[in-house]
């Protein structure tokens with residue numbers, strides 16, 4: 569028997585990430601090749617944006633995706649999020665050259681207050697929310713705090729692009745393949761302070777740390793390369809990353825919904841106090857997922873170098889949180 573369609577809301581649907589994302593959701597890459605979806609697409613209530621959204625929907629129609637069970641255009645989150653099972657909050661201003669992601673906070677924070685409130689009122693009580701719009705961790709924190717009737721655990725921020733970037737860098741350095749690398753993670757904020765950590769990683773069962781055996785490379789090449797990759801893409805492309813961001817959003821939601829079979833992935837999630845991170849801080853952690861739930865990998869040793877890095881990214885997140893306290 570075929571499955572009942574699920575509702576997937578995507579904001580910023582006519583933007584560059586939206587364009588790289590929607591076709592993959594509709595083709596079943598996110599929730600499975602047997603899961604029909606109804607797309608509930610949100611754009612700003614502006615003639616140009618709504619017209620562009622219609623154009624994207626025409627293209628979706630022209631793909632004749634067998635799993636696309638319905639499609640709606642919205643200009644108001646209160647209708648876009650009605651009964652939604654999944655919400656990908658992408659719509660927000662991107663940064664340009666010379667900006668840090670936190671410079672977007674004042675421009676984007678209001679969006680996530682309004683959207684958190686709308687999710688609170690109209691979304692499915694089990695909605696899985698992924699915030700992509702930057703600064704992603706703090707926007708996810710704002711949305712969570714604006715939706716007090718929904719479980720905190722339903723709100724997540726995207727650290728998966730950083731995780732995937734770190735995988736590729738480690739594979740290149742060790743001359744191995746991404747698919748063989750396990751147990752890598754990225755702690756903290758989706759910002760240059762993030763701490764990509766391969767201390768526990770293995771490749772075909774061998775310790776990545778031993779294969780690399782170069783703390784100078786870790787501190788002075790690997791961490792800055794992963795941490796500043798977004799800026800390097802803006803510098804090269806003139807626009808912020810889009811296809812790789814959409815790909816990471818698919819990975820994040822797919823793994824959350826369908827499980828990782830014991831493999832570690834990185835998700836930005838509200839802390840429950842693990843590793844000394846204060847409750848509710850939206851922090852990148854290593855997790856495994858099963859039956860639609862994520863679980864932090866606990867009990868990992870945090871050495872002095874790692875603790876220092878974790879403290880730096882935590883401090884930045886706490887400053888961002890303080891900067892938006894007046895909105896909550």
Ligand SMILES: NC(=O)C1=CN([C@@H]2O[C@H](COP(=O)(O)OP(=O)(O)OC[C@H]3O[C@@H](n4cnc5c(N)ncnc54)[C@H](O)[C@@H]3O)[C@@H](O)[C@H]2O)C=CC1
Nearest residue numbers: 580582583584585611612659660661662700701702704813
């Ligand atoms: N977390 C991550 O790893 C990454 C996050 N990003 C962030 O994702 C966001 C979107 O990036 P792009 O798609 O490249 O930007 P874009 O400017 O191409 O598209 C954004 C779209 O969102 C729409 N939008 C703005 N406010 C909205 C609202 N209140 N409701 C609904 N739609 C709204 C705009 O009209 C526009 O069509 C940016 O904030 C960017 O910095 C980008 C890459 C990676």
Ligand SMILES: O=C([O-])CC(=O)C(=O)O
Nearest residue numbers: 663702797798799808809
């Ligand atoms: O860097 C940006 O502004 C876009 C982004 O978040 C990334 O590519 O990681």
